[in-house]
Amino acid sequence: MADLYQKHKTIIHRLLIIWMVILGVYLFFRYVFSYIAPFVVAWILSSLIEPMVRGLHKKFKLSRGFSSILSIIFMLVFIGTIVTGIFMRFSEQAQEFARALPSYYDSFAHTLDNLRWKTESLFFGLPINIQTLLMDNVDEMIKGFSNRLAPGVGKGSIGFVAALPNALFFTIVTLISTFFMSKDKEKIRAFIERQLPKSWVVKIDIIRRDLFGALLGYIKTQLILMLFTSMICMIGLRILDFEYALLIGIIIGIVDAFPILGSGTILIPWAAYHGLSGNLYGAIGLLIIYGVVVLFRQTFEPKVLGSQIGVYPLITLMAMYIGIKVFGFLGIIIGPILVIFLKTMQKIGIIPKWK
Numbered sequence: 001m002a003d004l005y006q007k008h009k010t011i012i013h014r015l016l017i018i019w020m021v022i023l024g025v026y027l028f029f030r031y032v033f034s035y036i037a038p039f040v041v042a043w044i045l046s047s048l049i050e051p052m053v054r055g056l057h058k059k060f061k062l063s064r065g066f067s068s069i070l071s072i073i074f075m076l077v078f079i080g081t082i083v084t085g086i087f088m089r090f091s092e093q094a095q096e097f098a099r100a101l102p103s104y105y106d107s108f109a110h111t112l113d114n115l116r117w118k119t120e121s122l123f124f125g126l127p128i129n130i131q132t133l134l135m136d137n138v139d140e141m142i143k144g145f146s147n148r149l150a151p152g153v154g155k156g157s158i159g160f161v162a163a164l165p166n167a168l169f170f171t172i173v174t175l176i177s178t179f180f181m182s183k184d185k186e187k188i189r190a191f192i193e194r195q196l197p198k199s200w201v202v203k204i205d206i207i208r209r210d211l212f213g214a215l216l217g218y219i220k221t222q223l224i225l226m227l228f229t230s231m232i233c234m235i236g237l238r239i240l241d242f243e244y245a246l247l248i249g250i251i252i253g254i255v256d257a258f259p260i261l262g263s264g265t266i267l268i269p270w271a272a273y274h275g276l277s278g279n280l281y282g283a284i285g286l287l288i289i290y291g292v293v294v295l296f297r298q299t300f301e302p303k304v305l306g307s308q309i310g311v312y313p314l315i316t317l318m319a320m321y322i323g324i325k326v327f328g329f330l331g332i333i334i335g336p337i338l339v340i341f342l343k344t345m346q347k348i349g350i351i352p353k354w355k
Contacts, residue, residue: 018342025341029327029334038170042177044216046185049075053182068182072175096244111277210344218333221304222257228300229253229263229293236289240282256293263293311339 033040049071056067181188193201230253237245248266256263267290275283302317311319316336323335 018345021341021345022338025334025338026326038174039177041174042181045072045075045174045178046181049178049182050185064185065179065183068179071182072178100243107277111273114276206347207341207344210340210347218336221301224304225297225301226253226257228296229256232293232296233263233289236285236292240285240289242282252293256297264290267293311336311343315339 046068049068052071052074053064053067056062056070057064060067062070196204230249233252234245234249237248242248252263252266255266267286271283271286271290274280274286302314302320316339319335319339320332321335323331323333323338325331327334
């Protein structure tokens with residue numbers, strides 16, 4: 001046994017390192033990340049605006065602090081202008097939808113009544129006691145659905161309002177941290193490097209660069225997929241002559257980015273509603289849109305994400321699936337980043353490369 005251990009000592013040690021790295025990443029995202037999230041976001045933002053800060057500092061001889069402030073303001077104005085333009089159109093359609101909501105609710109209630117009538121007609125041939133039992137259950141189900149719908153929306157609105165102070169606090173902390181990280185970038189970097197052995201500095205720089213590239217690649221991938229999903233939905237809804245195509249298309253694109261939800265949480269119930277209402281054309285059209293969105297995402301997501309983060313698409317798909325199973329929603333991000341981390345460990349020689 002001792003001879004076998006000595007023979008495979010290096011492999012065993014490296015396997016232990018791999019498991020320790022995986023365990024460390026798991027514990028970090030599970031228990032630590034939520035406490036440092038605004039500072040991680042601030043580090044990403046400070047890195048994104050760094051070329052602009054450096055340009056203002058060198059070209060116009062501005063202080064680095066003032067250059068950081070101008071860059072943050074420019075970033076906020078740039079993002080704000082784009083978001084405001086989209087939001088204004090989005091808001092217009094949302095207001096129109098809100099005004100039309102009572103008529104939609106009446107139509108929905110009418111559809112439920114028709115469903116109840118059709119269900120009753122199916123039961124007429126059954127014995128009276130079975131008819132009574134089944135109809136009581138149908139009535140309870142329909143009433144329960146109607147009664148739960150409004151409170152559910154109300155609770156969601158309350159939850160959204162309650163989350164606003166936390167979101168505002170998160171944003172303020174992130175922006176202030178972005179300023180200091182950008183202003184004192186070299187001082188912070190020099191301080192960290194002084195605390196580390198010189199042999200670690202180069203390796204940590206490689207890890208930082210590769211992981212940062214992977215994170216940006218993931219964000220870019222999700223934005224690309226959200227954009228194309230929204231476009232597919234908007235085009236499909238316009239072809240089907242549905243109102244509020246922009247509003248609903250954007251909402252579906254955002255929801256589709258969440259693996260637990262997906263576009264089916266909107267499109268499938270909507271198709272079922274139109275099917276029950278007798279609008280088979282609309283129901284089939286919505287199901288076709290859903291099929292196209294699913295096919296597009298399943299076909300292109302691993303490929304696009306793999307090209308952005310430099311990992312083979314099949315490995316990316318496996319990492320996303322296992323990540324979701326282990327970490328839940330965040331696993332779709334953590335899985336591919338963990339693969340990048342292991343790949344970086346190979347690059348700096350801690351883990352042996354594949355032959």
